[in-house]
Amino acid sequence: MLIPTxxxxxxxxxxxxLPAPAVAEAIGRGLTEGGAPExxxxxxALAEGSGPAELRALLDAIDFDRRxxxxxxxxxxxxRLQERALAHSPxxxxxxxxxxxxxxxxxxxxxxxxxxxDARMLDLQVIIAAADIRALTAAGRKxxxxx
Numbered sequence: 803m804l805i806p807t808x809x810x811x812x813x814x815x816x817x818x819x820l821p822a823p824a825v826a827e828a829i830g831r832g833l834t835e836g837g838a839p840e841x842x843x844x845x846x847a848l849a850e851g852s853g854p855a856e857l858r859a860l861l862d863a864i865d866f867d868r869r870x871x872x873x874x875x876x877x878x879x880x881x882r883l884q885e886r887a888l889a890h891s892p893x894x895x896x897x898x899x900x901x902x903x904x905x906x907x908x909x910x911x912x913x914x915x916x917x918x919x920d921a922r923m924l925d926l927q928v929i930i931a932a933a934d935i936r937a938l939t940a941a942g943r944k945x946x947x948x949x
Contacts, residue, residue: 807839807874808838808839808840808841808842808873808874809833809838809841809842809873809874809875809876809877809945809949810841810842810844810869810870810872810873810875810876810877811826811829811830811833811841811842811843811844811876811877811879812826812844812846812866812870812876812877812878812879812892812896813825813826813829813843813844813845813846813877813878813879813880813910814845814846814847814848814879814880814881814892814893815847815881816879816881816912816933817881820934820935820938821845821847822845822846822847822879823843823845823847824935825845825879825938826843826844826845826879827843828935828938828939828942829841829877829879829910829938829939829941829942829945830843830942831939831942832938832939832940832941832942832943832944832945832946833877833942833943833945833946833949834942834946835939835942835943835946836942836943836944836945836946836947837946838945838946838949841877842869842872842873844864844866844869846860846861846892846896847860848860848892853890854890854895857890857892857895858895861895861896861899866896866899867899867903870896870899870900870903870905871903871905873905874906874949875905875906875907875908875927875949876896876897876900876905876906876907876908877907877908877909877910877942877945878892878893878896878897878907878908878909878910878926879909879910879911879938880892880893880909880910880911880912881911881912881913882911882912882913882914883909883911883913883914883915883916883929884913884914884915884916885915885916885917885920893909893911893924894924897909897924897925897926898924900925901924901925906927906949907924907925907926907927908926908927908928908929908930908945908948908949909924909926909928909929909930910929910930910932910938910941910942910945911929911930911931911932912931912932912933913931913933914929914931916929927948928945928948930944930945
């Protein structure tokens with residue numbers, strides 16, 4: 803049986819100055835700098851105002867579930883983690899899929915107001931705050947020691 807060694811980074815945009823690919827790349831750079839294998843980068847680039855149906859269609863189109871099951875862990879990059887906006891967010895959908903597949907999930911967020919109960923409901927192992935490229939890379943280095 804093949805044991806997964808690399809992480810899957812599923813990151814959304816942190817705003818116009820930090821599009822999803824840049825967020826995923828920064829976290830991934832930190833992981834490799836920290837000694838982790840090269841991650842599978844999975845930017846979640848959705849149009850503003852997209853809903854759950856568009857998110858599910860995008861995840862299906864990029865073969866997300868197969869990639870997730872092949873990963874050692876998933877790192878969710880989210881601009882904002884907050885309870886009132888969580889239900890239809892990419893972070894919620896991705897962490898739910900990870901929990902159901904038995905893949906550990908970690909989060910790197912520009913800001914988080916989740917209390918420990920909400921984080922536990924999502925089964926997030928750790929939430930690291932990081933709002934710019936330098937902090938995202940540092941978060942990846944820290945995650946390399948945890949995965």
